Amino acid sequence: MEFLGMTTIFLLVCISCLLLFTTWRSISQKEKQPPGPIALPIVGNLLQLNPWNLPESLKKLSKKYGPVFTISLGPQKAVVLYGYDVVKEALVDQAEDFSGRGSLPLIEKLFQGTGIVTSNGETWKQLRRFALTTLRDFGMGKKSIEERIQEEANFLVERIRNTHERPFNPSNFLVHAVSNIICSVVFGDRFDYEDKKFLTLINLLDENDKLQNSIQTQVCTLYNFFPTVMEYLPGPHKKMIKNTEKVDQFTLEIIAEHQETLDPTCPRDFIDAFLNKMEQEKGNGHSEFTVETLSRSTLDLFLAGTGTTSTTLRHGLLILQKFPEIVEKIQKEIDHVIGRNRSPCMADRSQMPYTDAVVHEIQRFIDFLPLNVPHAVVRDTKFRDYFIPKNTMIIPTLNSILHDSKEFPNPEKFDPGHFLNANGTFKKSDYFMPFSVGKRMCAGEGLARMELFIFLTAILQNFTLKPVVDHKDIDISPFVSTLANTPRPYEVSFLPR
Template sequence: MELNSTLILAGLSLVLLWLFHITKKIKYRLPPGPTGLPLIGNLAQLDRRAPYKTLQKLSESYGPVLTVYLGPQRTVVLVGYDAIKEALVDQGDDFTGRGPFPFLVKVTRGYGKTRILHISNGERWRQLRRFTMTTLRDFGMGRKGMEEWIQGESRHLVGHMESTDATAFDPTFVLSCTVSNVICCLVFGQRFNYDDSNFLRLLKITAEAVRFGSSTWGQMYNVFPWVMDRLPGQHQAMFGKIDRIREFIMMKIQEHKETMDPSSPRDYIDCFLTRLNQEEDNLTTEFHYDNLVSTVLNLFLAGTETTSTTLRYALSVLIKYLNIQEKMQQEICTVIGKERCPSMEDRKSLPFTDAVIHEVQRFLDVVPFSFPHYALKDISFRGYTIPKDTIIIPLLHSLMREEKQWATPWSFNPQHFLDQNGNFKKNPAFFPFSAGKRSCAGESLARMELFLFLVSLLQRFTFSCPGGPDSVDLSPEHSGFANVPRTYKIIATPC
């Protein structure tokens, strides 16, 4: 009898949820979309190995603006250049809200940038973002000072590759160290050696976090966080590992507290601590210890993995397409030679190299979903109403594979970024860092790193792998929130 009552109650709950969705559709003119089931929505229809491909396919039936339910969460998906540009750029003020990303909220404990994303999406977010961007620029991000830091780090990278004596090695963590050291100089005021075992453990956790976010467990956590928090599994182990990064950051903050001189800040942590002390009597300030820890954690994670992953993927591409690698080396040798350190000024004289780097980003499609946006109010868009509290996904994957924007969208083709005279040309649909007011804050730094590190490597080495070009598979090993490329041992032969 008790079991029957429970089943009846569960059934009534599902019916009420279904009726709630129907009422919403009547009240608002929602974008069209497939019918979902109560509680799980359209999850059963998604390809769990590459859910963004299902959304792209659904747009063929329902149009470039469609509604799906990821679990109980109403979600509007924007597909294709026209719809995404119209929303994020032309109607950008309406789409500045950032959607809750439960995995990141849990990682940062609701503080830092993620707190701004999840709770306020207004003045709090602007306050921390403005401070962070201003401070990082003061220490050189996107400027000549940062270029010199990257050039210095590239010499360490080249030196490490020389030490491999043209034997096969896994480049994953050396590239992570290289990229992470740049953000570490900005945030911690120091770089770490490539053989620092503690630092390597933190980078391994960072890589695992990205893979977890693209796994079934990670996707389920983002859809049903209130359920997953109460269940054992990989997600609990992952959060425990990320706490080690948090402990490392807290240790570094304590070191800064003991040694800082407010009149002469060394890095981002010093500047934040100074502002924290200035506003300690302000009860509404966002400059407090928990926000410092989580913002630094956010910077460390974001400033490491996507750029190092793109560099690793670039090397796989060049190993697979040796003719492209040879052409880049010829161009670099002609313009720079083998001794002079590359600079950003060289980019305009290296159109083919620049085109290849852009095509690597397009073809990798590292964040196919982008970070979700959020309707802070009812939004009128293309004759539809996107109700308040709706998640909005600009499907960046659709930009990178849109047939009317790219001549051969499913093939690696540097000609996508070259005109008929071999000069570099921009493509308006190239949004690897998203667009509008919520575009990636580290875009200028990432562009600089990709160019200087890759040119420095090709200036000195020819890359191959033990299995030869045909053994390289450029399709992702994991697809979800991020496309995670396959890992290969490589050989760096001095040229």
């Protein structure tokens, strides 16, 4: 009897030890979060990072901690994914887990977290699905939108021609042309280049862009780290918020006009389609389709469809001034495939591998969004050997992919050969991710690709670029800020061919 008692106790002790070991191992595994530098209270790792050039800081940390590591941006923890393999594994192979939108307080303050870009959960899923479907219905990827781009390219060419070879900064011309494409899809029509409302709208966006990329951007960066404190302090972030509110008001006025003139049987644009969707869901008390989400979604599409592509074109024209031999090769290809008398079209691209390679290399080289737009994990997530708690911000760096030296030899050098085979045919690369990848990739990728090819080809079909300084002295390195890389200001003359 005593032996049985001792045996029972022994078994209970063994079972208890086993359970304790299993529990300890489970907790240990669960708490094995990605490594990283030791964070200080309140400021986190800010003293170990360069907030004005985070991409360079993260590059250095990746060499020490590997492709998956943790940093603290003030009180907020973020997991950084550095390199093609880990970014693809997270955003594609575990797409649902990493489909959340990371929280940047200044962006949330500007856009209220209710549009396509900044929302999460069911709101984001429904708005994105609707936007993609509606944009396709109104011609994204179809001939109709291509014709609009061709028409706008003709307006742009004539406007440039009227400068009569005088040097000027082409920024406004490019912004107006690109903006008119998304305006025609979202608002139903393009604006005249002299339209006062349109110019006011563009000026507000331009001012926000300058604030974001000036020395004052330090204050805007601090807002993302310490939003509660910055709410009570003056600075450029206050001006950015006011400007965005004015743009939002402009959008609300257009929505009101659409509500008055709406014909449900014949939607003219994205806003009409959204208003029809609101009417269909009128009895649904939990509908995601409201005037507020319409306003924010419209603003998202307008901003995304204006800034990124126009900045890429602006940077592209700066780069091409430095390399006249590249321009000459493009123009020979244009003359051979298109000639001088008809507008470029997307069907031409497959016959123009060199031009296609240059457009791709521009996007790769400028690395417009080096850190991507932040993601977040939507649930407690096991990634590789690490545990990442729900709602953790994820930074899937794009510059680590676009500037990967194994895929792109001499990545800091502008070289169209990165996208050309030895025989001169176009070479695709899985590392080409300027629009990101996965569930949060840019909804307007197809539109942007068409605009970049047609606008750039139309310009070089009609003009040769003449820089105001010796082409060897042109600095094509971008201004680096927290969120986006932008080109240095410049002037150029366009000489008719």
